[in-house]
Amino acid sequence: MTIELAEVERLISEALPGASVEVVDEGGGDHLRAIVSAPQFAELSRIDQHRLVKSAVRERFDDGSIHALSITVE
Amino acid sequence: MTEPTVKDRVQELISENPVLLFMKGTPEAPRCGFSMRVVGVLDQLGAEYAALDVLPALDPLRGATGEIADWHTFPQLYVNGELVGGAEIVEELFDSGELAEMLGVPQPEPVAPAAADGAQQEAPYQSGPLQIET
Numbered sequence: 001m002t003i004e005l006a007e008v009e010r011l012i013s014e015a016l017p018g019a020s021v022e023v024v025d026e027g028g029g030d031h032l033r034a035i036v037s038a039p040q041f042a043e044l045s046r047i048d049q050h051r052l053v054k055s056a057v058r059e060r061f062d063d064g065s066i067h068a069l070s071i072t073v074e
Numbered sequence: 075m076t077e078p079t080v081k082d083r084v085q086e087l088i089s090e091n092p093v094l095l096f097m098k099g100t101p102e103a104p105r106c107g108f109s110m111r112v113v114g115v116l117d118q119l120g121a122e123y124a125a126l127d128v129l130p131a132l133d134p135l136r137g138a139t140g141e142i143a144d145w146h147t148f149p150q151l152y153v154n155g156e157l158v159g160g161a162e163i164v165e166e167l168f169d170s171g172e173l174a175e176m177l178g179v180p181q182p183e184p185v186a187p188a189a190a191d192g193a194q195q196e197a198p199y200q201s202g203p204l205q206i207e208t
Contacts, residue, residue: 051145
């Protein structure tokens, strides 16, 4: 089961209003990378930035649509 | 007396060990590429750390770290009781020098050409084109 990249972008964008989000497929349609820059990231540690992005797509991890999500914060 | 839960035990380990790595396999024999990358970073820094192999109890440990740190994948590196991150974050913080600072160790001198060689050697194994005889 794979997921539309646009849907992942939408989930992250909705969780982080004002963010710029790009999601690319790094393999097999379920190993994705999100490149995100968001106003909400200011003052946050790296781990908290990643937590924000991951929590936006948690359901898609849980249902197996996404197997791995790497995150690049810009 | 109730038995300590996995979560209690994990919390104890995190507070007892200033630098603690939850990993798949052991530092000598990592069983996952991401875990191996974190071990590589810690070794380059010459940091002292404790390592716990999560494979024998993967699901309970995943549940425990999920509750404690809201993080569900391994490896996980904890420094002074706080989750620093997995392989990706650890490498970023290593490159920026922040990890050395957190660990109170000197940042190794960057050796660009050697690093490039290393990257080549560590390229993932790829087989030639696979074929099935019909």
